[in-house]
Amino acid sequence: MTSSNLAIISTALSDSTLQGLRDEFEDRVFRGVDGFFAKYFDKKPWAPLVAAAAAGSGFPHLDAVMKQVQSLVPTLRSDTAGIHFRSEPLNKPGDPLSAAIYLLTGQQAHHIAPSNIRVCGQSYHATTNDHNDTHILRLYHQATQVFKAQPTRYFLHGFLVNGSTLELWVFDRSGAYSSETFDLRQRPNLLLQILCGYACMSDEEAGLNSFVKRCEANKTTYVEFDDQEDNRFYLGPDWIAAPSYLVGLGTACLGASRSASTAVVDPDAVVKFSWREDDATHPELQLLELARKRNVKGIIQVLGNQDLVSIAHLRSGLQFPQPLVNRTLSCVVTSPRGWPIQKFASIPELLHALGDLVEALGSLYLDGGIIHRDVAIKNLIIAPQPGAGRRKGVLIDFDLALDVENARALEPMMGSEGFMAIGILSGQKHTYRHDLESLFYVLLWLAIGNNHEADDASGIMQGLPEGSRLRKWCGMDFGAIRRDKAADMSPEGFVAMLDEFSPDFAPVQDLTRELHALLFPLHDGRIFTGTEMDRAAAKRLYDGMAAAFHKSASSFPM
The missing domain is CATH 1.10.510.10 (Transferase(Phosphotransferase) domain 1)
Incomplete structure (x- = not known):
């Protein structure tokens, strides 16, 4: 998918797509969540460095902020290779959207691949009426496209610049929630501080799946249970199944094998990631283990499984007005494929x-x-x-x-x-x-x-x-x-x-x-x-x- 195509996806949405987003996120969105800024930006080892780098800056045009961020990235983190921002201006007459913005991992700064996006955002020229939710829904859609390309990630940071206001967002499989709305006229250096903070975030802080590891020697990815190499499964390059939605089970499957070469050409197992709703048990695993003990034939066998993270853990430290829909992400390897x-x-x-x-x-x-x-x-x-x-x-x-x-x-x-x-x-x-x-x-x-x-x-x-x-x-x-x-x-x-x-x-x-x-x-x-x-x-x-x-x-x- 090219960068221009991705930008168009963020703006040219039909009425039915917008309504579908409203339905998907209904009762799953919380705005102005207490503790948001402290959790994601204040209590980080890089926070003082970012604050110092942004001190004294004003609130210039978006393009100037982007250039300033890119110039500061090498001074903020040592592993700067492949970390860059990219904005996509839109020049449609009458369209209030100024730009779609992405923080990317990759060597091609001119190309936006959904699989390489770390953070996404939207910027509007002028403040939009609060009763018009189209601009927020565009951000939801942008986030959905990222999850579609990266179905195993834990969460995604996003932001919305609406005239002179800034609202920070996080999306996960239970919905979306945001910070308070900041007035950039009162805090003119905040946008630069936030964008620099995004650039300094580790993979874990950015919401990437830390259980999926990369072997730089042969450029393969793998999962490993109990930190044992004999429990390592290399992942195939193509998704067997991946959801097109954001909120829900998010079940995604890849072919896999104990051999890196076999995983690419002839995987013999399946790795399944899925966010089950809050429950003390995992009925499928329990029954498959029971079936194994009773020598049942002709069914899939579990080769490895592990619970990775829960929504409750990811949202810890935040104050919500009502109980959240907790989900737990598990990784299960089964055979045969x-x-x-x-x-x-x-x-x-x-x-x-x-x-x-x-x-x-x-x-x-x-x-x-x-x-x-x-x-x-x-x-x-x-x-x-x-x-x-x-x-x-x-x-x-x-x-x-x-x-x-x-x-x-x-x-x-x-x-x-x-x-x-x-x-x-x-x-x-x-x-x-x-x-x-x-x-x-x-x-x-x-x-x-x-x-x-x-x-x-x-x-x-x-x-x-x-x-x-x-x-x-x-x-x-x-x-x-x-x-x-x-x-x-x-x-x-x-x-x-x-x-x-x-x-x-x-x-x-x-x-x-x-x-x-x-x-x-x-x-x-x-x-x-x-x-x-x-x-x-x-x-x-x-x-x-x-x-x-x-x-x-x-x-x-x-």
Whole structure:
């Protein structure tokens, strides 16, 4: 992204984008927070040096301040290489914005890359009406673009010059908060002092992720658990997943490997960063560890994990008018690294993978006493299988999984839109069979949509005809969805479902009928959607479905 493009992003915002920002930050913004200036600028080892450098300066034009800051940087810090400010003037007639401003790390002072931004700001020629929040929303959007390029950073400093006033900001995954508003006519040297302070901040003070380290010898980045080299994982260059929003979980994933060279070309693990809401437990890690102890097969394995920082810690020393939404950032490394199941290379590969996933669900329940409760396309991958002739289906994402022994009498409804079992939609207690029913719906969504990109029902629906029965499987009216799904799983309705299969999946119709008969046997002429709870019945269902998948996959010509 070029510097001019980045500046335009900060100004040319549509009404819908502005409203989206209002909605995202609603009730998550605090202005004039007590203790702000003291926390970030007064109580720092470089504060006296910065104050002395700025003493006696006036409040000239912004360009003059920028030049003065750049000339002072070498006297304020020893490692000045690559630390520089950059402003982007905007000359649109009638546009009140004077400049978008960035503090950057990098050798190219003329180029603004979002991945190198340390601090961002906005400067306006004249004071804007407080009732017009557009200029603040532009700053929010600017910050969002930085987090989008740097999804693992802890927080971001920002500032807003509005005529002769200055307001300092910090953005994090729980929202945004600011200092008091300063009058630059009363404190004419303050802007220079603040900008010099930003330039003196360490990576940690600037909000960068200090857990991600850089190896200068080979220019790679890595994470390391317990400060042990044998627990070091080198990070791949490209994000597998990264959020486009600022406030929230901020879940971001990278490929990784214990070898620096392998991490770039063929990563075999995944590093996930995520800000979970305040909770004394980490349910996914606990259940994965429980599954490991119980020798569950066919699911992801945790290779390393660590809680890094919390919002409460980052905001310590500040006084807020109401309790904050605390989040804790964790780093978790799992293996294997695979491909989303919808990116299958062939129909036989998909069917074998689905058979593997039936076996994984069987091991999870019969060996581990755990049910997944969120079987959907997004939570299934196809992974390499060292020494084997084919790739393997693997179950991921255990955030909603449940240890059956510790289930409460009343559990909330769980699952993903479009994939929830009929019994769950009816308010029944989640059972092992519901996971298998959801896996069956995965096959139907893939066979009808034949979409190799979308990993959720809404994405697949965009390519479906208006009359597709799958369209009635989504929405918030769970009673209506239950009735429609039950009708579609009836003998007559299911024939119509098969008619919707894409041509590529026509050879899979016989398999689908066999699976349907296993999952929905007829009792007195009506499909049975309940669960036989004895262990022998569960094993029969797992074995029957897995065998059907593998047999069908093997029937395709080599």
